Amino acid sequence: MPCLMIRLYGIVQGVGFRPFVARAAAQLGVKGTVANKGSYVEVFAQSGDETLERFVHILKNETPERAVVISADVRQCEDRSFSAFEIIESEKEEGAIFVSPDIATCDKCRSELFDKNDRRYLHPFINCTQCGPRLTILDAMPYDRERTTMKDFPMCPDCEYEYTHAHTRRYDAQPVCCNDCGPHVYIVGRDIRDAQAITLARKTIMQGGIIAVKGIGGFHLCCDAKNEEAVKRLRRLKNRPAKPFAVMMKDMDTVSRECRVLEGQEEFLTGYQKPILLLEKKQAQLCESISPDNPSVGVMLPYAPLQMLLFDYPDDVPMSDCLVMTSGNVSGAPICRSDEDAQKEIGSYCDMILSHNRRILIRADDSVMDWFEGKPYMIRRSRGFAPLPVMVSVKGNTSSLAIGGELKNTFCIGKNELLYLSSYVGDMADIRTVTALKESVQRLQELLEAKPQVCVCDMHPKYNTVAAAQETGLPLVKLQHHYAHILSCMAENDCAEKVIGVSFDGTGYGTDGTIWGGEILVCDTHGFERAGTIMPFRQVGGDASSKEGWRIAVQLIRDSFGEQSGEICKALDLCDEKTFKLQSVMADKGINTVTSTSAGRLFDAVSAILGIRKSSTFEGESSMCLEFEAERFEKDNAESITYEGELFNGERLETTQLVKTITQRFLSGDDRKKLAFVFHLALAEMIAAYCKELGGKSGIKTAALSGGVFQNKLLLRLTKQRLEKLGFTVLQHSLVPANDGGIALGQAYFALCNEQKQ
Ligand SMILES: [Zn+2]
Ligand SMILES: [Zn+2]
Missing domain, CATH: 3.30.70.100 (Alpha-Beta Plaits)
Known part of the structure; x- marks a missing residue:
């Protein structure tokens, strides 16, 4: 048989x-x-x-x-x-290890939480075999209670019985506890605990206050999302003028009232991972300053019992059904996970801190996802997803540490064909984030019993991640940033073939010492050739130019209009005459000036030219607003638009020519929304035409789209449609971010595919 x-x-x-x-x-x-x-x-x-x-x-x-x-x-x-x-029964064998991410409170636990006759009625830490914290409380493998922070709470006899008997819902549930034996909530620095602490927190929120509340992977800052004054105050305190806040909504009814929910999205909102999902706003009760000038809002449902109790508690406090829940951190620094951190770093942003005594060992920010063609399109992959590995078909015998990039850092531990992409760590400009990175690397290596033989990092000479990589003492492999993006996309799609990689991104260090970011690469898993780029321009002003699109705009206009450019910059209100002259001198003399092919900066420049945003208060703001204008045009206009200009010349996409055309049309009165759309369309045409040319020469029929600019769904869709029409198989991201949060995966994939001979 x-x-x-x-x-x-x-x-x-x-x-x-x-x-x-x-x-x-x-x-x-x-x-x-x-x-x-x-x-x-x-x-x-x-x-x-x-x-x-x-x-x-x-x-x-x-x-x-x-x-x-x-x-x-x-x-x-x-x-x-x-x-x-x-x-x-069998013994543990050596090999791959799967650490479970944290799991949102299940429906059964939720109903027990609100069941007066249940012995865990209103218990803020209720969980079972199917739900509860995992990664964030884990000290070592194998996963059992002694190796989690629940070891601080000896089980009562009733919990012990459930824990040890197979017929109960809590058999082998490591964090099992109850009102008698579990952790407690309290207000930091005040003698207020349990029910009184929760009631006080609810009252404070409803009086327009701001609280910090300890969650599963760290603290959140929280206020009433329907109270304009409270939200504005939080913006002032956090020094965050416009970057959208995520909102936690009480239930699906609330979500449907506030947002359009597309087919398939409810499943993700209510699922066990409970990410933040970007949804289209209806003009309902949320206040405007939650996500100003933005058609969507990041929404999640409560995933921890304490969050459910904040919405619903038998204390007669009338409660809002929409709460701001934004990461409790100083901008750029890691999310706070202990009372001490919270008091020191975010204490001045809030009126009180609602905490508890179950320790968090590993931070986990909320995951954030957008939606594309009926599927998730990840922006930040963290709680609920990390550290689940990506598995590829390439076999090898390699253990590697891929340290990731400098912004939106995640790292990745490779063990043979399993690539364990970490939780979100943050931006490395802040020294606290660098410390958090080193600590997290250590911890995840221990959990996965990994002993890396090689460390992969970026090529940038000044990155803090590169310094951290050097400190490991491991043999280093330095990998070009935009190639790592394409490898990340290939790994997610389990592709080891030759591809044309379209890596459209912010900025990264090129092999020639200039700044790259609008690259078309012919690559396989062993290396790449820079086959095409957008038209290079001068980026004046160092770091400032990454936030100030008007500076890029000035140089693009100088490249296009020569002597007239001063007047044009004035007409577009990009800068005054004195500033224009200063910018010109700096560019011509090469002072604080680099040559750049950054696609992200090109978007910023067009945003500035069209008067949408001259500069950004957070990364990507200018280009995001440009995308929104283009989408508004597309929505309201059925007319078919074409772009007649040249698409490429030699190995350069004609992007400077495109900027010139758009500037001329804008100055002669064309609509800014329409021109924003034309810009997206023309770029997609250029990419497709260039890939066609390359494909014809090389016979490659697969294109991979990666890099932070492909968070732009309009560009992604227009480009993908055109490439598919030309017969290309198009690889794109889904559960791994297209932005720098995904590059560690590409780095680890490279290590696997290019085993180091020892
Ligand atoms: Zn449960
Ligand atoms: Zn108990």
């Missing part, structure tokens, strides 16, 4: 996976065994061919709620003559 050996990799432990396999076998009359091998579950199955096919399908697709099968290895094996189906 046919017999299969099936190995299932992924989150298959502590989630009732073996009983599930046994039930499926009993149902179909399959004989064999299932065993837990530590890093995977191994099943031997014997039955008729058709039944086995059905059985494998169930194992892959009808898994228990919290299980994630990342891959399945199915092989024929010899007849074993099994007489029944058994669960066999």
Whole structure:
């Protein structure tokens, strides 16, 4: 009789996976065994061919709620003559390790939380085998209570019974606790605990106050999202004039009242990962300053019991159903995770701190996702997703540490074909973030029992991540930033073929010492060739120019209009005459000036020329507002627009010519929204035409789109459509960010594909 050996990799432990396999076998009359091998579950199955096919399908697709099968290895094996189906106990074997991310409070726990007759009524730490904190409280593997911060709370006899008995919902649930034995909430620095602390926090919010509240992976700053004054005050205190705040909404009814929810989105909002999802706003009750001039808002549902209790508590405080929940940190610094950090760093941003005594060992910011073609399009991959690995088909025997980039840093630990992308760490300009990075690397290496043989980092001579990489003492591989973006996209799509990589990004260090960022690369997993770029321009003013698009605009106009350019800059109100002269002298003499092909900066410049944003108060603001204007035009106009200009010349896209055309049309009265759209369309045309040319020469039929500029969904869609029309297979990101938060994955993929000879 046919017999299969099936190995299932992924989150298959502590989630009732073996009983599930046994039930499926009993149902179909399959004989064999299932065993837990530590890093995977191994099943031997014997039955008729058709039944086995059905059985494998169930194992892959009808898994228990919290299980994630990342891959399945199915092989024929010899007849074993099994007489029944058994669960066999087995020992841990060396190999891949899967650390579960934190899991949002499940529906059953939620109903117990609000059930007066339940012994965990209103318990702010309720959890079960299917839900609760995991990664953030974990000290070491294997995952059991002694190795989590729950070891501070000895179980009461009732909890102990549930923990040790297989028929309960809390069998083997490491963070299990109750009102008698669990952690407590309190107001920091005041003698107020438990119910009184929660009530005081709710009152403070409803009186227009701001509180800091400890969550699963760190503190949030929180206020009423319908109270304009409170939100404005938080903006002032946090020195954050315009960057959107995320909003936690009480339930799906509230979400539907405030936002348009597309098909498929509810599943993600209510799922066990509970990310922040960007949704289109309706003009309902949220105040404007939550996300000013922005058609969407980041929304999440409560994922920890304490958050549910903030919305709903039997204390007669009338409560808002929309709360701002923004990361509790100083801009650029890591999210606070202890009372001491919170008092020191965000104490002055809030009126009180609602905390608790369950320690957070690993920070986890909220994950943020956008939506593209009916699927998630990740912006920040963290809580709920990290550190689940990306698995690729390339086999190897490599352990690597990929340290990531400087902004939106994440790092990645590679162990053979498993690439464990970390939680979000932050921007490395802040020294606290650098410390957090080193600490997190250490901790994740221990958890994954990884001993890297090589460290991959960026090529930039001044990056703090490069310095941190050097400190590891490991052999270093320095990888070009935009190539790493494309490798990241290839890894996410499990591609090892030659591709045309379109890497449109902010700025990164090029192999020639200039600034790159609008690159078309012909690459495979071993190296790349810079096959094309946008037209280079001069970037004057060092770091300031990355926030001040008008500076780039001035140089692009000088390149296009020569002697007239002073007048044009004045007409566009980009800068006064004196500033124009200063900018010109600096550029011509090369003072604080670099040559750049940054696509991000090109967007900023066009935004400034069209009078949309002259400069940004947060990264990407100018180009984001340009995208919104273009989308508004597209929405209101059915007319088909074409771009007649030259698309490329030699190895350069004709982007400076495009800026010239747009400037002329704007000055002669053309609509700014329309021109914003023309800009997107023309870029997509240029990319497609250039890929066609390259594809014709090289025979490559796959294009990979990556880099922070591809967070722009309009550009992504227009480019993808054109490339597909030309017959290209288009690789894009989905669960790994296109921005710098994804490059560590590309770095680790490179290490795997290019094993270092020791
Ligand atoms: Zn639960
Ligand atoms: Zn208990």
